[in-house]
Amino acid sequence: MLKKVLLGLLVVAVVGGAGLFFWARSVLAQDNVRTAIAAKLTETLGQPVSIGGIGATVYPRVTVNLDNVTIGPQQNIRVASLRIGTDFRALLSRRIEHGSMRLTGARIQLPLPVFNTGPQSGTPPTTTAGASHAAPVEIVSIDEIVLSDVEIVSGSRTLHGDIEVVPQASGVLVKKVSLTADNAKIDIAGQITDLSGPTGELTVRAGALDVSRLLEFASDFSKHAGISSDSSAGAPPAATPASTVSPGMNMAITLEADRATLGTLSLEKLSGRAQLTPAGMTLQPISFGVFGGHYDGSLALTLGAVPDFRLKAKLAAIDVGAATTAAGSPNTITGRLSGDIDVTGRGLDANSVARSARGTVRADVTNGVVKNLGLIQAVVVATSMRGGSLSQTSASSESKDEPFTRLGGTLTLANGEATTQNLQFESKDVSVGLTGAVKLNGSAVDLKGRAQLSEALSQQAGRDLVRYTQEQGRVTLPATIAGPADNLHVRFDVADMAKRAVVNRAQEEITKGIGRFFKKK
Numbered sequence: 001m002l003k004k005v006l007l008g009l010l011v012v013a014v015v016g017g018a019g020l021f022f023w024a025r026s027v028l029a030q031d032n033v034r035t036a037i038a039a040k041l042t043e044t045l046g047q048p049v050s051i052g053g054i055g056a057t058v059y060p061r062v063t064v065n066l067d068n069v070t071i072g073p074q075q076n077i078r079v080a081s082l083r084i085g086t087d088f089r090a091l092l093s094r095r096i097e098h099g100s101m102r103l104t105g106a107r108i109q110l111p112l113p114v115f116n117t118g119p120q121s122g123t124p125p126t127t128t129a130g131a132s133h134a135a136p137v138e139i140v141s142i143d144e145i146v147l148s149d150v151e152i153v154s155g156s157r158t159l160h161g162d163i164e165v166v167p168q169a170s171g172v173l174v175k176k177v178s179l180t181a182d183n184a185k186i187d188i189a190g191q192i193t194d195l196s197g198p199t200g201e202l203t204v205r206a207g208a209l210d211v212s213r214l215l216e217f218a219s220d221f222s223k224h225a226g227i228s229s230d231s232s233a234g235a236p237p238a239a240t241p242a243s244t245v246s247p248g249m250n251m252a253i254t255l256e257a258d259r260a261t262l263g264t265l266s267l268e269k270l271s272g273r274a275q276l277t278p279a280g281m282t283l284q285p286i287s288f289g290v291f292g293g294h295y296d297g298s299l300a301l302t303l304g305a306v307p308d309f310r311l312k313a314k315l316a317a318i319d320v321g322a323a324t325t326a327a328g329s330p331n332t333i334t335g336r337l338s339g340d341i342d343v344t345g346r347g348l349d350a351n352s353v354a355r356s357a358r359g360t361v362r363a364d365v366t367n368g369v370v371k372n373l374g375l376i377q378a379v380v381v382a383t384s385m386r387g388g389s390l391s392q393t394s395a396s397s398e399s400k401d402e403p404f405t406r407l408g409g410t411l412t413l414a415n416g417e418a419t420t421q422n423l424q425f426e427s428k429d430v431s432v433g434l435t436g437a438v439k440l441n442g443s444a445v446d447l448k449g450r451a452q453l454s455e456a457l458s459q460q461a462g463r464d465l466v467r468y469t470q471e472q473g474r475v476t477l478p479a480t481i482a483g484p485a486d487n488l489h490v491r492f493d494v495a496d497m498a499k500r501a502v503v504n505r506a507q508e509e510i511t512k513g514i515g516r517f518f519k520k521k
Contacts, residue, residue, distance in 0.1 A: 031054070048071070050070045052067050052069070062086055096141075097140045099143065100142070101144065103150070108150065108151070146164045147162060147163040150163055160180050161177070163176070163178075174192065176189060184209070185207055188203065190202035190203050192251075201253075202254070208259045211301075212263055212307075215303060249276065250276070250277050252275055255271065260288065263353075264348065264350060265348075270287070280307065281302075293318035294315070306347055309348070310343070311341055314338075315340070317336045318336065320333055320334060324442070327354070329441070332371055337365045342359045357414075357416075362409075363409070365407045369402065370404065373401070374488075374490060375425075375432070375490050379492070407424070407425050408423070409421075409423035417437045418437065419438075429456075430451050434481065436448055444483070444484060445481060445482055447482070450478055454474070458473065477492045477493075478493040479492055
């Protein structure tokens with residue numbers, strides 16, 4: 001008896017399920033439903049929507065299945081499969097409330113056309129010409145949108161991944177965005193409070209991040225305003241210039257990346273807070289490792305493929321050898337740089353930055369070497385014919401590389417060069433105060449100043465040399481450093497040395513004369 005009851009219940013369930021399935025198809029999978037949904041989406045988005053096919057299922061939820069969906073005049077958004085699920089009562093009321101929308105195989109081409117967030121508050125909904133007075137199915141609300149295997153294309157850049165958002169009033173809660181590009185994974189979460197800006201706050205975490213591409217992606221995303229709050233958003237694309245950016249855009253983005261690239265620069269442990277507006281992207285504060293040292297401050301970039309930039313920060317322990325090599329001038333100088341930078345310019349590659357840079361840098365490089373400078377050797381040669389010379393051992397070696405303990409000063413950047421009035425070179429053998437200019441690409445150096453030997457070297461010099469060239473008891477020589485950065489030449493002004501010798505000799509004779517005068521008294 002029990003077996004018969006169970007068998008009867010199973011038959012009822014199968015028949016009921018089959019009946020429910022066919023009932024769902026009769027209610028939801030009709031061509032007029034497909035047409036009505038397409039018309040409603042077109043009205044809501046302000047862009048043409050096409051739906052290739054429609055079906056229905058009842059397990060685990062009542063679901064409308066839409067295939068081959070395209071949105072936009074150029075089919076900017078294409079979806080292979082779109083599933084809209086709702087509760088069972090949708091079969092009875094023909095209303096989809098608190099539904100879930102799942103898209104599979106979506107392809108989104110940026111920049112987007114202008115979307116519409118729907119009628120203004122208080123405006124009665126419009127009806128589409130040709131649609132029936134009572135729509136066969138009405139989409140009332142969607143609580144969840146999930147995109148699986150989505151592809152976002154921006155120029156030559158393509159991102160793949162999954163997106164999960166929850167619509168909220170005029171914005172969305174971004175529960176999860178997980179994207180990959182060039183073998184790098186990017187995770188995004190946060191909230192967009194107003195899609196018409198857009199405005200909101202997001203957190204971006206990445207193992208590797210290309211800041212330049214992020215900037216270009218943001219520019220593409222914001223073109224054509226993207227989303228509008230009025231029904232005129234469906235106007236032809238020509239009504240909005242292709243280069244415009246949404247005037248209300250204001251996104252706060254917290255960035256964290258283990259590695260990042262900025263143009264040709266490789267960055268480590270990037271963290272900061274970005275503000276994305278129509279003016280561009282400002283990262284303040286921002287911190288990252290670069291060339292073995294650290295950058296702490298701010299970085300502002302305009303939107304576009306070739307951005308304007310402003311750097312304002314403190315630098316610490318930068319490997320100068322690595323930096324000059326990256327700038328195209330290898331084997332010129334080593335050491336560790338610390339200081340302050342406030343520079344504007346355009347572009348992100350070394351040549352563009354060098355040509356456009358404007359601003360000031362206060363820099364101190366410590367414990368380094370200027371390659372092929374030959375400063376001490378030049379001193380030996382210059383003093384060898386002047387009444388006594390330094391011993392050859394004073395030059396410490398025959399190498400022309402010049403070690404130093406400090407090289408620093410304030411540099412003014414403009415017109416592809418750095419000028420200075422207070423550059424100071426200090427080593428155990430000599431200190432040099434310099435003024436002049438250095439081409440940022442290393443092609444030319446033109447510096448003038450005075451080289452003053454250490455007390456130890458001055459004591460090794462001949463008495464006449466000290467007498468005729470001394471300042472404050474130390475041998476002092478007028479110097480010129482010139483040439484390309486990888487082949488510098490040091491020269492000393494012999495005429496100036498002779499002039500100073502005459503002055504010193506005259507002062508010496510005057511002093512002697514005064515001494516004799518008072519002695520006779």
